[in-house]
Amino acid sequence: MQKTIRHSSHWGVFDLDVDDNQIVAVRPFHKDPNPSEIIQSVSDWATSPRRLTFPVVRRGWLENRDRSGRGEDSYVRVSWDEAEELVAGEIKRVAGTYGNEAIFAGSYGWTSAGRFHHAATLLKRMLGLAGGYVGHVDTYSIAAGPVILRHILGEAHACQGRGSTLDTVVEHSEIVVIFGALSPRTAQNEAGGVARHRLEDYLKELVERGTRIVLVSPSRDNLPDWVPAEWWPIRPGTDAALMLALSQEIVATGQHDRALIDRLASGVDEFLAHLAGRGDGVTKSADWAEGITGIDADRIRALAADIARKRTMLLASWSLQRAQYGEQPYWAAVALACVAGQIGLPGGGVGFGFGSLACVGAPFGTGRSPAMSAGPNPTGLSIPVARVSDMLLNPGAPFDYEGQTRHFPDIRLIYWAGGNPYHHHQDLTRLMQGWQRPETIIVQDPMWTATAQRGDIVLPASTSLERNDISGSRRSDHIVAMQQAIAPLGEARSDYEIFSAIAARLGVSEAFTEGRDEMGWLRHIYDLTRSDAQDRLGFEMPDFDSFWAEGDAPMPVQSGTTYLSDFRADPEAAPLATPTGRILLHSDLLAEKGYDDCPPVPSWLPPTEWTDGPDRSAPDVFHMLTPQPIGRLHSQLESAPSSLEMKHDGLERLRMAPSDAERLDLTDGTSLLVSNGRGRCLASLSVDPDLAPGVVCLPTGAWLALDDGLEMSGNPNILTRDIPASQFSQGCAAQTCLVRVEPYRGNLSRQDDRHHPARWIVSAAE
Ligand SMILES: Nc1nc2c(c(=O)[nH]1)N[C@H]1C(S)=C(S)[C@@H](COP(=O)(O)OP(=O)(O)OC[C@H]3O[C@@H](n4cnc5c(=O)[nH]c(N)nc54)[C@H](O)[C@@H]3O)O[C@H]1N2
Numbered sequence: 001m002q003k004t005i006r007h008s009s010h011w012g013v014f015d016l017d018v019d020d021n022q023i024v025a026v027r028p029f030h031k032d033p034n035p036s037e038i039i040q041s042v043s044d045w046a047t048s049p050r051r052l053t054f055p056v057v058r059r060g061w062l063e064n065r066d067r068s069g070r071g072e073d074s075y076v077r078v079s080w081d082e083a084e085e086l087v088a089g090e091i092k093r094v095a096g097t098y099g100n101e102a103i104f105a106g107s108y109g110w111t112s113a114g115r116f117h118h119a120a121t122l123l124k125r126m127l128g129l130a131g132g133y134v135g136h137v138d139t140y141s142i143a144a145g146p147v148i149l150r151h152i153l154g155e156a157h158a159c160q161g162r163g164s165t166l167d168t169v170v171e172h173s174e175i176v177v178i179f180g181a182l183s184p185r186t187a188q189n190e191a192g193g194v195a196r197h198r199l200e201d202y203l204k205e206l207v208e209r210g211t212r213i214v215l216v217s218p219s220r221d222n223l224p225d226w227v228p229a230e231w232w233p234i235r236p237g238t239d240a241a242l243m244l245a246l247s248q249e250i251v252a253t254g255q256h257d258r259a260l261i262d263r264l265a266s267g268v269d270e271f272l273a274h275l276a277g278r279g280d281g282v283t284k285s286a287d288w289a290e291g292i293t294g295i296d297a298d299r300i301r302a303l304a305a306d307i308a309r310k311r312t313m314l315l316a317s318w319s320l321q322r323a324q325y326g327e328q329p330y331w332a333a334v335a336l337a338c339v340a341g342q343i344g345l346p347g348g349g350v351g352f353g354f355g356s357l358a359c360v361g362a363p364f365g366t367g368r369s370p371a372m373s374a375g376p377n378p379t380g381l382s383i384p385v386a387r388v389s390d391m392l393l394n395p396g397a398p399f400d401y402e403g404q405t406r407h408f409p410d411i412r413l414i415y416w417a418g419g420n421p422y423h424h425h426q427d428l429t430r431l432m433q434g435w436q437r438p439e440t441i442i443v444q445d446p447m448w449t450a451t452a453q454r455g456d457i458v459l460p461a462s463t464s465l466e467r468n469d470i471s472g473s474r475r476s477d478h479i480v481a482m483q484q485a486i487a488p489l490g491e492a493r494s495d496y497e498i499f500s501a502i503a504a505r506l507g508v509s510e511a512f513t514e515g516r517d518e519m520g521w522l523r524h525i526y527d528l529t530r531s532d533a534q535d536r537l538g539f540e541m542p543d544f545d546s547f548w549a550e551g552d553a554p555m556p557v558q559s560g561t562t563y564l565s566d567f568r569a570d571p572e573a574a575p576l577a578t579p580t581g582r583i584l585l586h587s588d589l590l591a592e593k594g595y596d597d598c599p600p601v602p603s604w605l606p607p608t609e610w611t612d613g614p615d616r617s618a619p620d621v622f623h624m625l626t627p628q629p630i631g632r633l634h635s636q637l638e639s640a641p642s643s644l645e646m647k648h649d650g651l652e653r654l655r656m657a658p659s660d661a662e663r664l665d666l667t668d669g670t671s672l673l674v675s676n677g678r679g680r681c682l683a684s685l686s687v688d689p690d691l692a693p694g695v696v697c698l699p700t701g702a703w704l705a706l707d708d709g710l711e712m713s714g715n716p717n718i719l720t721r722d723i724p725a726s727q728f729s730q731g732c733a734a735q736t737c738l739v740r741v742e743p744y745r746g747n748l749s750r751q752d753d754r755h756h757p758a759r760w761i762v763s764a765a766e
């Protein structure tokens with residue numbers, strides 16, 4: 001029997017024709033002006049040979065609770081009854097012996113777009129009811145950024161998609177300076193789904209209006225090639241130096257309005273003194289910045305003059321703060337917008353992460369996002385998300401976060417649901433060392449990921465296609481029905497079913513389910529969103545049954561927004577939630593803390609790993625950036641067509657500038673060995689004139705496949721450094737990394753896909 005259903009994913013909304021439990025056609029959502037190609041891969045998602053379709057337990061753990069064989073051991077199939085009993089038994093044992101603070105459920109990850117079967121939320125809900133767990137704060141996407149913005153602006157809205165909107169930029173900006181990217185590549189995705197991909201339309205309008213666009217980025221493809229932008233190929237990790245120099249040149253030529261700056265900001269004297277070099281004897285001039293950034297000083301001076309005179313929007317991608325000292329470019333951008341007098345003017349000021357996700361920069365939702373509630377965590381404990389290896393390796397050790405000292409807990413049990421740390425974390429060899437320490441590791445995922453391959457008890461979740469759910473987010477302008485397309489594969493169960501069953505064994509069933517089943521919850525979640533829109537905003541949404549039949553419903557949105565316009569108009573009447581009520585250009589807290597990696601005024605610090613200019617580094621050493629992959633979301637859909645298209649010979653492509661390739665005598669398609677002191681991986685060379693010399697790009701997401709220490713598919717996180725952005729934010733700093741690139745002379749014989757669960761499973765009787 002044929003049916004058509006509406007469904008949603010992080011990369012867009014689509015309709016599916018389903019015939020006899022098979023997906024036979026995928027069509028983009030009729031309201032989406034620029035649908036993502038990735039939706040064409042969804043049917044592979046359900047039927048991937050990498051699916052795990054029944055619960056398994058690692059043999060060494062099952063037989064003698066051995067911890068050493070993770071990643072190598074074989075697995076034994078068990079029944080759901082046995083699996084539930086083992087999981088609940090371990091949670092009770094560990095909580096009873098060491099306390100709930102020995103259970104790590106930070107469990108970071110994107111899971112599916114469904115907000116009800118949201119694996120990490122349900123996990124926290126279950127464990128919260130059972131006494132608590134250790135959670136996480138911030139995200140891999142953004143940590144240094146929001147932490148510094150919370151401190152200097154009193155809130156992080158500007159980098160969470162609740163600042164200025166692109167419609168005002170299109171209408172009012174005379175110059176848009178993009179640090180990083182404004183790219184439909186990343187704007188394909190949005191956490192919780194995106195109904196309408198709108199970035200291309202805003203870019204087209206900017207082009208039609210002839211707005212001057214400056215792309216400051218190591219990679220020219222960070223804007224579509226039809227956008228006529230000036231490309232400033234900056235050395236990675238040096239944007240803060242460029243921003244400081246732009247500020248200094250404006251001040252040095254007297255083009256600033258000191259009274260205005262004082263109205264907007266505190267600490268102005270300290271900041272201007274730093275620019276002028278009082279203290280370190282270094283004036284942060286255009287000439288100074290040229291030596292650091294590789295950008296011509298005359299160009300910097302000319303742009304400074306323009307920024308001071310013309311309405312200018314400064315946009316910085318999230319990638320800039322995913323680096324060592326990642327707070328600095330964000331702080332320096334805010335400082336530059338103050339010095340140029342642009343804060344709070346329509347089409348002026350700062351924006352962070354525009355296009356990093358689909359809805360950041362777009363008119364944003366003002367309603368209540370549909371969500372399952374995690375409930376309280378009785379332990380109250382969490383770690384900065386990217387410090388997971390530090391936590392596992394250093395129980396009890398102190399660390400700072402936002403100026404406060406905390407201590408790492410001593411973790412005995414990890415439960416990871418809906419995330420893939422062996423994709424997302426840095427220096428995976430180090431993670432593997434930390435991963436040896438817990439007594440028990442539970443992984444819940446539809447796929448036999450590298451993380452599942454390192455779990456002790458692995459539970460097969462169904463994919464979103466096998467159940468009903470709701471998608472939507474705080475930013476998105478639609479809430480979308482995710483209607484079940486096909487029956488669950490094998491013995492796979494929905495995340496809600498899995499956690500409900502374990503909650504029952506933990507004695508918290510009633511509180512966990514509140515007596516609702518799947519459709520009961522969807523109705524409940526929808527009604528909360530609907531009544532909030534009605535009561536608080538006077539916005540009518542259809543009743544649940546009409547919504548479910550229609551498949552989507554619009555949400556209230558706010559457009560035409562200029563961030564900090566009220567504050568600019570009257571800083572006394574609309575003060576910021578900072579110690580001075582104004583923007584901090586100097587921080588007393590940071591001065592008092594004296595962190596060597598997060599100074600009290602916006603600064604540029606030389607990263608502890610960087611090329612310092614191609615001329616001064618070894619010829620085969622490059623700064624490796626690890627951008628988000630085009631044809632997939634992180635490690636999801638890695639073996640589906642839109643992802644395979646980007647590979648060569650089963651290897652991820654490493655992009656390199658033509659001059660570098662020529663110098664090293666490398667040609668397109670050459671198999672490469674990419675290495676540093678932390679690891680080695682293979683990749684395939686792609687010579688790319690859109691890349692600055694001295695830089696290579698290897699996208700994230702290839703599934704970890706180690707062969708005698710050599711990573712065989714091009715997972716860059718075997719090479720990245722596991723250091724925090726700083727002691728202040730403890731954020732992910734993946735973009736600060738050097739590698740050596742050489743031709744690979746070894747054997748490239750491709751083995752079969754090692755990520756098929758069948759290759760790991762022995763029968764229980766064996
Ligand atoms: N080097 C480097 N590393 C990075 C970054 C970088 O820039 N450079 N970026 C970082 C960033 S920004 C991020 S957000 C992270 C992303 O890191 P992750 O969010 O961990 O990556 P995903 O591959 O999306 O992992 C989601 C997992 O959820 C599973 N899943 C999907 N649907 C379901 C479901 O319904 N139920 C369950 N239980 N599981 C499901 C998928 O199979 C997959 O294993 O990576 C980070 N890592």
Ligand SMILES: Nc1nc2c(c(=O)[nH]1)N[C@H]1C(S)=C(S)[C@@H](COP(=O)(O)OP(=O)(O)OC[C@H]3O[C@@H](n4cnc5c(=O)[nH]c(N)nc54)[C@H](O)[C@@H]3O)O[C@H]1N2
Nearest residue numbers: 141180186216217219236237317318319356627628633634
């Ligand atoms: N297709 C696809 N889209 C995605 C994702 C995905 O996996 N696939 N993941 C989503 C997620 S979770 C996130 S958080 C966002 C991330 O969004 P972003 O952080 O914006 O994305 P990236 O690709 O990491 O980086 C964007 C560009 O920044 C440039 N860049 C890197 N370092 C520097 C620097 O020091 N200076 C300057 N000027 N430029 C630099 C690089 O050239 C890179 O191409 O993407 C989201 N969108």
Ligand SMILES: [Mo]
Nearest residue numbers: 139140141142
């Ligand atoms: Mo992210």
